[in-house]
Amino acid sequence: ITSLQNDIPFDLSPILPLSFQKIENWVNAFFKEKISLQRKVRKLKKEEAFNSQNYLKFVTLFSSLINADKNQAALKEKVIIEREDLLPNLVDNYKQKMNFPKSDLNDLRDEAYLEAESKLKEANSRVFSLNLPTGLGKTLIAYNLALKLRSIREKEFGYKARIIYSLPFISVIDQNFDIFQKVIEKENQNNSNLIIKHHSSTELKYKTSDYEFDDNQSELLIEGWNAEIICTTFVQFFQTLLSNKNSNLRRFHQLNNSIIILDEIQQIPIEYWK
DSSP states (O other), rough: HHHHHHHSSSSOOOOSSOOOOHHHHHHHHHHHHHHHHHHHHHHSSSTOOHHHHHHHHHHHHHHHEEEEEHHHHHGGGGOOOOOOOOOOTHHHHHHHTTTTTOOOHHHHHHHHHHHHHHHHHHHOOOOOOOOOOOSSOOOHHHHHHHHHHHHHHHHHSSOOOEEEEEOOOOOHHHHHHHHHHHHTTTBBBTTTTTTTEEEEEEOOOOOOOOOOOHHHHHHHHHHOSSSSSEEEEHHHHHHSSSOOOHHHHHTTTGTTTTTEETGGGSSSSSOOOO
16 A cells, blocks of 8 residues: 555545455445446446546556555565655766867757757746757757756656656667766666666666665566666557556556656657657
8 A cells, every 4th residue: 555655646545544444335335336337337438438538547546556566565575665866967967077078069069958958948848859960969968858857847846757768779778878877876876766777688686775676576676667767668668658468557657747758759650650
């Protein structure tokens, strides 16, 4: 219940703490309402009632439930993975630390970096497009914008938005992941609850600053996207968004209030763009 309560945006306090009497009352109420529930289900089956909002609500609840259940069974006392803070100026600090040499190309990169950040501050939108030629530092720019947007959302609404960075190719993910690790380097510790990568060839090792999980637990945590930054493939991302498999849908709730980056979006075949 504790894990479930952390995942879903609903107030569970009316039914907590659970007791035999509360469960018995719920079961009795369920059977009394059985006929009306059947009518509601039949109504949802109608085409006009089955819309994206119904899908999102249903799958979010389903995802939260099966994720909490699997975590409780496998992780026991370690069921809660603590959220971490990410400073909004991490990329600024990284650029300063690297002290890139002066050149015409680096001047263009800095210009694009600052212009993109200024557009983010001016814009009142939930969807952004970053169009740059190859070599102008799109990865660092996108990462900087995601961190700055995360800070803005936390001040506005009080939640820490996960950053889901998805790409079409595994080789590029590994390359970007290495850059991200250097950017968020924290006391030389590689904390998995800060950043993970998830694709078909991912090494299933998950650790925090004070605990290293076994292989089965690590697989569960990585496939459940338990980190502040997730580097993954288009395949994993879209199979999470649209699927009928528990293994994919158990991380669906992690998409809620997240910042999603689709890098190299032109690699998606045009017939799927709509």
